[in-house]
Amino acid sequence: MSKRIDVHHVTRVEGHGNIVVEVENGNLTACRFEVVETPRFFEAMLLGRPYREASHITSRICGICATGHATASLRATEKALGVTLSEQSWLLRKLTFHGEILDSHILHVYMLVAPDFLGVGSVIPLVNTHPETVLRALRMKKLAGDICATVTGRHTHPIAMTVGGFTHFPTIVELENLYQRLIESRKDLDATVELFSKLPWPEFERETEYVSLSKPDEYAFIDGDIVTTDGVRMPAERYKEVTNEFMVPHSTAKFTRNKRESLMVGALARFNNNYEQLHPKAKEAAAALGMKPKVTNTYLNSGAQVVEIVHSTEDAIQIVEKLLERGIQPEEPAHVTRMPGEGVGVAEVPRGLLIHHYQIGEDGCITGANCIIPTNQNINNLEHDMRVLVPQVMHKNEDAMRLDLEMLVRAYDPCISCSVHVLTIR
Amino acid sequence: MVTIASYPQMQTGTIMDRDIYAPGLGTIVNIRPLTSLEKVFTIQLPEGQSLGHRPGQFMEVSVFGIGEAPISISSSPSRSNGTFELCARKVGDVTTALHNLKVGDKVGLRGPFGRGFPYENFRGKDILFAPGGLGLAPLRSLINQVLDERNLYGRVIILYGARNPGELLFKDELKAWSERDDVELMLTVDRGDEAWTGNVGVITTLFKFISIYPRNTVAITCGPPVMYRFVLMEFIGKGISEGNIYLSLERKMKCGVGKCGHCQINNIYACQSGPVFPYKEIKGLEEAL
Amino acid sequence: MSSNGKPKIAFFDFTSCEGCQLTVIDSLQDHPELLNVVEIVQFREAMTEKGEDYQIAFVEGSCSRASDEPRLKKIRQQAAIVVALGACAHLGGVNALKALHPLDEVRKYVYGDKADWYETYDARPISAVIDVDYAIPGCPIDRNEFISVVKALLLGKKPPIPDYPLCVECKLKGNVCLYTKGQVCLGPVTRAGCGAICPSFGASCEACRGFITNPNDNSMREVLIEAGLTVEDITSIYTMFTTYQVREKIQQKG
């Protein structure tokens, strides 16, 4: 009995990827996830550009995590050039970051993942069968986008974030309006947790090394040390020791591994490493989903995203409260204190650990750049998951197998258009 | 509350609403294709109203959702009996949408706008018409008015040019005019085809065939700028006085009521002071010709 | 047309960040009625269903390798109207930046000794490969503009993409000009339509919507020089999204 699963351009993921699985006489003979996105060469594109442009160029790596790229990029530049952010800037950075986490997670769990459980090909048929759910998703996503738009002008390719701070500030009226809507969205959060806690998550366990950022005082999204569930902890500057990148011919993305054969980044990794720092309501949500660290079912990456939707909303509420309390002071961006410089900027974007590493020359232009994208780190783990999953589902027909595999791919929420690649900085 | 000096009475056209920008409605009762690009639309106003226009005036025609465009009234007041005609060339959004309408469809209408031809003053005189291409559409209104009261005028000479035989408009009427012995009609095309036996050349090549009595002649032209500049020179060369030469000028228009600024020629708004001008009035204007 | 009389539209992506498709999804937040007037038959980012009989194709992304060309040509054959969606498809966008360096160096910089594994050439707008009827400019596209283009196409009108400078929108918003604040901006030569969103948020316009048909380039450069920019700075700001458009000039100069 031979089977061949060949999914050309997996749908409902960001970017282009193919699943290729071949089973011959019950043996797995091929098992690949091919990244066929055209290579984009962002690191090379940064060469010679003024440092101020870096965050605008690199946000174009990915439309979904544009704010994340811009944030990591700015942090790399700010660290390179000795720029210290004000408290207000930090609050605004974090607020807009939550907006992106929410936007991306909501898009993923409602529009890309949920259709699989409801047996449809996209969110569009759900408009008729589950109008309430779709409207709720749209409402939540709009709020998420509006958080970003209020702070930085727009979610995809943020405008007002710049090296050292911001070029525009939300008004008190705009913040009050956001606050109101965030509070109101709590009932949507409850409904979301309820919906996803009832879904029949596929049973699949494969333990791996879960890698994320970690900070002493908060659930880490921007800055922090790199930690893993295997007990590694190191400053972000030493990222290369974890994310050993290697290349495989069937992919334009680079793969990474640490100590084990593969590693995983993303919501589940953050959940496993930083569970204690989640907002209490997020922990309640985790309980409702039956999740407690360490969770080793890859499909529950989407569950961890639901938990983070609760966390980010609650934290956003606290940040807006604080901003309203202290008022908004239009302030000049903080100054650059040295040049040249080198810096590593890290952030936990929706899909996991993102690293930007720049060298900036005397003239303020970039002389070296390296970006490590979460999806690149995950693809290797995904292939290893596939190798474990296929034998478990081999008895099913091809369609059912294909769905299982596609759902596994989607669980990673891969963001393949982020296909940028690294080279050791000289 | 605020006292602002009293305003001149607003002009009340036949179908004009209180709001000068809000169109009334007319119904298309007939559509006649002339060429691949031009169609003639016969339009009826509600309750048998008559448009009450003057040859040379234009309407602002709306296809709702697409926009509004100025189109000359192509029929003569003498033949109005409750309807009027527009001849539109399909060139852009509104005119294409107009071409897609069917008999029974409604269009938005504002107007008639602008200054038409003072044809009462032409009575007793010879009239030389020299339209080019689509320029016949507005002049047809005046030509038919004159022909319908033919005995009030002297000679009627029509020189009409188009780029090729296929682009000649109103061929049936051209034929009828050519068969009348009280109309002198001459046609020309820039490029002929196998069937064409008439004159080939731009419209100015026809002028050598006619002799006129300049002092008693009114000369009228309408067409694209490149064409009327040369026709004007012919008129002047024939000795026709500047006060007896009339042009109908095209400009971009949005409002038709002298506000939007698009049709301005120096200090003159073509929509209100024109589109028909005696040459005398505009020859000093840098931007007119 | 589909059996329900709705025109069928499809979305395709090439080299891009998919932010424009995401913006399309966002536009559905504000305008779910869109689905009443069109039928989406392909949208890989958002749906699995797939249909090949579309009338309007929205193409995101630039063409950055020879093997993309046949796929583009197939789309052109099927669609009555092809619309370039966003700066990458419309201009080449940021992807074209790599044309500022020799291609070999670019490959080596990113893939080292494995450079030959990866197929690539200078990124170009899709209009360099197929005929394009209209472009919705922007990086990313503006969601309201997307909706208004769809409406225009459904009505058989020219899509209302402005061909005047961004300063018009900026002024109508009542913004303080960035030059007044000592910053620079490409507004005077950039095609409006985004609502001058960057200047409105305090940042300089980087011409992601491309240039107007008839920009006064010399004057713009003089303004930038007066604002303290060097020739290198000007090249840099002029190439962010429009390398493909200005590259000839740059190559001539240097």
Next chain:
Amino acid sequence: MAPLYYSITTEEQNVSLTILSKSAFQEFVARLLPHYRVVGPVPHDIGYSFEEIQDVTELRMEYPTTILPPKKWFLPPKETLFKFTRKNGGVIQDPPETPPTVILGVHTCDLHAIQLLDTVFSSGQYDVHYMGRRKKTLIISIECLSPCDEHSFCKDMGTLTADEGYDLHLTDLGDSYAIDVGTQAGADLLQNYSSSSVATKEEIQKLNAVINAKWPKFSYRLDFDVSELSSIMELSMKSPLWEELGNRCLACASCTNVCPTCFCFDVKDEVELDLVTGQRVRNWDSCQLDDFATVAGGHNFRASRALRQRHRFMRKGKYILDAHKHLGCVGCGRCARACLVNITPVSTFNELYRQQETGSH
């Protein structure tokens, strides 16, 4: 209309000068708020803007100038003329009504500009949209006591003061405002919402001192008298200056978009996503833009930037004056501030004058 100068000798004279202390003025505005939409100058970024206020503390009566003139409250950058349905055709609804409005703090240059616009939109064909808003609006203007900045040339244009066009006119006397009453509606407003007092002899004296002190602070910037402007323009059609301006001009239309006297507009149809209902909108247009005079088929009746700049200045200096008996430029200087290539009315008018004096064209 209120007289410009006040005699201090005749208390019996029927002078409509009233005094409102600054705190009483604040109260006055606060009392207006529940009954009127109140618009006034408020800080905006590093500049000022005429915006609707919710609270009197937002107001800045001593502002230099705004980016956009108050015109936008009568002729909005974009407005719906009417709604329509495509089904059976036709106009289906009138645009929403304007609430009664008070605009505060209008400088006298802008006041002159509003008078021009009033003439444009009320004469000939009456524009119900502009006039509808205008008639619902009361204008409380303010006397300028020092120039906004180096670009102001109101003194040359004769707009440094105004004797009509306002309902109430304020002059800042330090801790109070002297108020001229321009219309009965203005008088009623004062009567109903404020506790004003008739000016005393001292206050009239103070007013005269303030006005006397003001004039020398403004300098003349034109090299000729404004009464000559129209004839200078008339003789300048063929000046080589236009070509020079055309080379510099970015055709960004900032000059016309910020101008209080510009009123050209474009009209477009917009439809809803049902593709059936929609609205006809008008928005500001500019003679400086490439396709302002371009017709279908591509012919542009004013194709070069030089011709477009000429048209703009001809309108400002001559055409508008000829047509409407009001100057087409009120010397506010906004266009000069907005222009990135330093094309300004003062330098243009002076250069044309110089060319004529020296016979250099």
